[in-house]
Amino acid sequence: MIAACKTTANLSNERGRVFGYVRLPTAEQEDSGKIRTQREQISAHVAAIGLGTLDRLFVDISGGHLPLAERPEGGLMMANLRSGDTVVALRLGRMFCSGQDAAQVVERFRDIGISLHLVDLGGEVTGNDTGRIFLIMAAGFAEMERERLRERVTEGKRRALAEGRHGGGAAPAGTRLERDPQGRIVVLLDTNVFLETHRILAEGISKGRSLRTMADDLKAHGVKASHVTVKKLLIRHGLTPVKK
Structure with missing residues (x-):
């Protein structure tokens, strides 16, 4: 997905250009509000x-x-x-995946003559060796923190399953959570909700409704769903997803 001020063809016809870079986690999807906010912060x-x-x-x-x-x-x-050229990003952790990634990119930038500004680190990080070393160290710490977070989430889910609890989050749309005879949490299909969900989605497809509108329709009938969930539900129900 590109939020562009100039076409790709123009990329090779100018000097001293300024580019911004934003990465949104998959869970946030294409949140236009967050993209707009980060564009404004980078522009500032x-x-x-x-x-x-x-x-x-x-x-x-x-x-x-x-x-x-x-x-x-x-x-x-x-x-x-x-x-x-100059590249500006708000957060180191959103631009690089590891210390090695940061080191390779910064080295390439310095070889070519690219200036990199990371707002959360105070500005330019490619101007001298001290900035470069600090950047690589910071990227390494960010990578370690992501790994610790993954470990905590995995451990939490493992502990929940061992204790007979749901692994986290609400039950998927069209299902309900119940305990089996052994006291473990299981996810069961709720036939009535499933059929009502299918009806709402099929009606939405036939009337050309957007994913967000169908999400609102489901919420009105007690089924919590985002537009992202609706897209998954359409596939699960064998319906053709709309491109909205």
Whole structure:
């Protein structure tokens, strides 16, 4: 997904361009409000350091496990950078997946002559060796924190299952949680809710309703669902997802 101020063709015709980079976790999907807010924050930093206006914003919707160059928009940005360009991101942890990723990208930027600004680290991090070393260390700590978070979530789910509790979150739409004879939590299909959900989705498809509108329709009937969940439900119910 690209939030662009200029077309790709224009990327090779200018010098000293300023690019912004944003990564939203997969769970947040394409939240236009968050993208707009981060664009404004990056634009404010660009103006504050005297670089004028933002030429283009690259937006990736992905988890943090992929290196910058392997993400769709991150890879496109990397492929089109040239000497004199500036890249601005709000948070180190959203730009890099590890200390190694940070080291490789920063080294490449310095070789080409690209300036990298990370707002959460106070600004430019490619200007000298001290900034580069600090960046790599910070990226390493961010990677360690993500790993600790994954471990805590996994351990929490494992403990919940061992204690006969649900592994976390609400029951999937169209199901309910009950205890079996052994006292363990199991997920059961709620036939009435399933059929009502199918009816609402089928009606939504026939009337050309958007995913968000169908999510609102489901909520009105007591089924909690986001537009992302609706898209999954359409596939689960054998219905053709709409592109809205």
